[in-house]
Amino acid sequence: MKLSGFELRRVQMPLVTPFRTSFGIQTHRDIPLIRAVGEDVEGWGECVALVDPVYSSEYADGVIDVMTKFFIPALAAGIPDAVSVSHTLSPFKGHRMAKAALEMAVLDAELRLAARSFARELGSIHDKVPCGVSVGIMDSIPQLLDFVARYIDEGYRRIKIKIEPGWDISPVAAIRERWPSIPLQVDANTAYTLADARHLAKLDDFDLLLIEQPLDEEDVLGHAELARQLHTPICLDESIVSAASAAAAIKLGATSVINIKPGRVGGYLEARRIHDVAQANGIPVWCGGMVESGLARAANIALASLPGFTLPGDVSASSRFYVQDITGPWVMEDGYLTVPTGPGLGVEPIPEILEDLTTWKRWVPLG
Numbered sequence: 001m002k003l004s005g006f007e008l009r010r011v012q013m014p015l016v017t018p019f020r021t022s023f024g025i026q027t028h029r030d031i032p033l034i035r036a037v038g039e040d041v042e043g044w045g046e047c048v049a050l051v052d053p054v055y056s057s058e059y060a061d062g063v064i065d066v067m068t069k070f071f072i073p074a075l076a077a078g079i080p081d082a083v084s085v086s087h088t089l090s091p092f093k094g095h096r097m098a099k100a101a102l103e104m105a106v107l108d109a110e111l112r113l114a115a116r117s118f119a120r121e122l123g124s125i126h127d128k129v130p131c132g133v134s135v136g137i138m139d140s141i142p143q144l145l146d147f148v149a150r151y152i153d154e155g156y157r158r159i160k161i162k163i164e165p166g167w168d169i170s171p172v173a174a175i176r177e178r179w180p181s182i183p184l185q186v187d188a189n190t191a192y193t194l195a196d197a198r199h200l201a202k203l204d205d206f207d208l209l210l211i212e213q214p215l216d217e218e219d220v221l222g223h224a225e226l227a228r229q230l231h232t233p234i235c236l237d238e239s240i241v242s243a244a245s246a247a248a249a250i251k252l253g254a255t256s257v258i259n260i261k262p263g264r265v266g267g268y269l270e271a272r273r274i275h276d277v278a279q280a281n282g283i284p285v286w287c288g289g290m291v292e293s294g295l296a297r298a299a300n301i302a303l304a305s306l307p308g309f310t311l312p313g314d315v316s317a318s319s320r321f322y323v324q325d326i327t328g329p330w331v332m333e334d335g336y337l338t339v340p341t342g343p344g345l346g347v348e349p350i351p352e353i354l355e356d357l358t359t360w361k362r363w364v365p366l367g
């Protein structure tokens, strides 16, 4: 594929309501976007890294730096197709979110040229996917119940709440008391240690779908030990960075469900490999979310329509996070989003909105 370069950009998108997790409060999303530009095609990539390295070691300024200094110069040797991107970048360690965004842009360009959708390319088998919603840590239980009630009214088919020490058993108990059978799960974002095992076992009373990433991302053996002490299934997120790490975690008994986030694992192609590894081992997967704009949301919806994605993901309508999405809004119908079928992502940024939200832009030529 003949590309002349990449346009890097930062967009600043205010959130409809602050989103609090154990790693901080977000009031807006500052997203690095990448446009791959060729003679008669372009493709869009979105990077999920946060501004601060608090979810993973990557952060937005670092993403722009590593792309500009190392990744794009390396790609100047030629980009035959999207599959070649991760291979060309493999001498560089880590930086999976940055690699994922570049691969996404190239894959979008390649698929637009071939008039093929992400869904078709990845192996989709559904034309719509059920939506789950992720609910941040709140100031009080009544406030939490108000938000959950609103999301259930809107049609969300699964609730996930963020937990941390001091905000875990009682919010779960309060939701279960009011909605005894709503599919419910919790996400700890590494906030506990194995010493909390007996406390976390209290969650076993609430028929949760899973507990997500209770321990440190490197503590895979700790998760295996915790799994022996809890009935609630353990689902790894931060610890799973590749198909190889997924295979190892499964083998060790550290995870019985996997959250697949394409950005965290280096791209949609590696995400599909993790799906395949999990499926071969009888492990259900679901698609995680990183408060994406409508661009990566489109690709996530496509990924979530693969056969192994048997649990609702953190795949929500644009309105869950944004008043104004940079693409047309993703609108939920009866708790589902429709899988896009147009070429590539099937959506594009709306030019005026994109320009309005852009805070920084740079053209990086290939060669």
Ligand code: NPG
Pocket: 021, 050, 055, 133, 134, 135, 187, 189, 237, 288, 289, 290, 291, 292, 314, 315, 316
């Ligand atoms: O629905 O997009 C969504 C958000 C889901 O809670 C969610 N994501 O830890 O999984 C997470 C969390 C997150 C958001 C992590 C933003 C990092 C950045």
